Amino acid sequence: MNHMFTAIKKGRLLTGLVAVGAVVALAGCASGDPLDTSSTSGGDAAEGGAIVIGSQAYYSNEIIAEIYAQALEANDIEVERQFNIGQRDAYLPALESGEVQLFPEYTGNLLQYYDPETTAKTSDDVYAALAGALPEGLEVLDQAPATDQDSYNVTKEFSEANGVTSLSDLASVTTPLTLGGNSELQTRPYGPEGLLATYGVTVGFTPIEDSGGPLTLQALKDDQVQLVNIYSADPNIAAAGLVTLEDPEGLFLASNVVPLINTDAATPEVSDVINKVSAALTAEDLVELNSQSQNDQESADTIAKNWLEKVALF
Amino acid sequence: MNLIEQGFAWILDPENISGPSGWVARLLEQLAYTFGAVAIAAVIAVPLGYLVGHTGKGRDIAVSLSGGFRALPSLGLLILLALGLGIGFRAPLVTFVILAIPPILAGAYAGFEAVDRRTIDAARAIGMTEWQVVTRVEVPLGLPLLIGGLRSSVLQVVATATLAGYVAGGALGAFIFEAFALRDYPQALGASILVTALALVLEGIFALLQKLVVPRGVVVKEQREVRSRSSRTRAVMGTPIREGK
DSSP states (O other): OHHHHHHHHHHHHHHHHHHHHHHHHHHHHHHHOHHHHHHHSSSSSOTTSOEEEEOOSSHHHHHHHHHHHHHHHHTTOOEEEEOOOOSHHHHHHHHHHTSSOEEEEEHHHHHHHHOTTOOOOSHHHHHHHHHHHSOTTEEEOOOOSOBOOEEEEEEHHHHHHHTOOBGGGGGGOOSOEEEEEOGGGGGSTTSHHHHHHHHOOOEEEEEOOSTTSHHHHHHHHTTSOSEEEEETTOTHHHHTTEEEOBOTTOOSOOOBEEEEEEGGGOOHHHHHHHHHHHHHOOHHHHHHHHHHHHTTOOOHHHHHHHHHHHHTOO | OOHHHHHHHHHHOHHHHSSTTSHHHHHHHHHHHHHHHHHHHHHHHHHHHHHHHHHOTTHHHHHHHHHHHHTSOHHHHHHHHHHHHOTTTHHHHHHHHHHHHHHHHHHHHHHHHTSOHHHHHHHHHTTOOHHHIIIIIIHHHHHHHHHHHHHHHHHHHHHHGGGGGGGTOOSTHHHHHHHHHHTOHHHHHHHHHHHHHHHHHHHHHHHHHHHHTSOTTOOHHHHHHHHHHOSOSSOSOOOHHHHTO
16 A cells, blocks of 8 residues: 555656646746847846736726826836726735736825824825835835825815814814714824814714715715815815815825835836826826816826826827 | 624624714614604505505506616615705615615505405495405405515615615614725624624514414414315415415
């Protein structure tokens, strides 16, 4: 019996060795192919040539990713699109492993992901802190002036009636205030507790689960809530004539658009192209891009193409 | 500790139980939506169903109406209504009323239709007025099916009432929406377990109620005997559940 097993085991081992050997030999052939090396010698790090660009399942993020993709393509760098990946839990490991190599991110939110205790608030501080907080193998390129961060907004009527243009003005409002936003806002550091601690403003809270969408706007118009959390790049702020309150004490973490890249893919060519894009992407541009998607129902592809033509970088 | 245990631990944590945002309060809100919506729906659907069942008129409309209402997507309807009625409890309540109507309507008219025509003829023959036929024959004999309709609408609403949290309407869904955003899965599971438990308890109560409302003198045994002699299957009374046996 024993002998038979050993025989079988030996047989298997042999087959395994042959198989491994064959794979190694094939792999050797592939990397030894002179044609193959010549085609990738231009882009040193990008294995197989194409740089893989990902995006969140958030329309605005996808537009930025598409801009990166088209900008690289315009400079003869091959790209592969892996859009709509979802949450950070899902895509950050993929970026670290190099499955996805380039991703539009937001400085504040990304910093909070890696360092929840961070005390950095301003745009520059956050960007500096982010460079130190990123794990091995990931880096950020230049941040764009465009921001997409939480912001508190009131109606124009409310702003005028109470003389409120900044969060610090809210303390002098005598009528009770209710804040509306997604339910997680209640427990966020910039939620009701943050307002009280930073600005001495006491607010009630009403959870509305559409991320500053039509229900939130309606509740604001109906005066069921007086203060709502909407992303600063949301075109609805302008469309509904809302006033975004200033945040002089830095309650919100600044969150600029920033390209997150796998170090292996960060060749000078790629970095150069993406940095040019970032430098040109202003806050107004981002709102406009979002508006084209939300109000004009344009595709990310078309919006990215039009913007690149407008800024004429390449 | 696995996720299921964490869910139960969330339920048992005293911090999550009491207070205005504890689960006891949220559970009562869930119940209030359920019984509020079913009560309003019953006021609308029962008389309508009885009218259809007694006269036999408008049956097609009632059938297609109850079928059509069932196909409405609840969340879509809720958001649409909330845009008009504002956030809070009103839009969810109206949504759940609309959701609760079809089963009750169907139960009401099916209950009348299930009454043996010979029983009604007999009632008329002994000199009952139309009103007496309705109140003393059709309503009692149709009651088990009506309770069946109420039972399924309660079950539907108690499960769907979780959506109220989307438009600041409270109830147990508030925990679930919050938990998803914060990736607090024990909380999501804990709240889901509560919804499930509530639905099972209500289902049990209605199953019992459905048995209790069988009118005196009409027992299941008789139904079988009648059936064996007659080709009319739904002869004396009808509990749809027993029909197949």
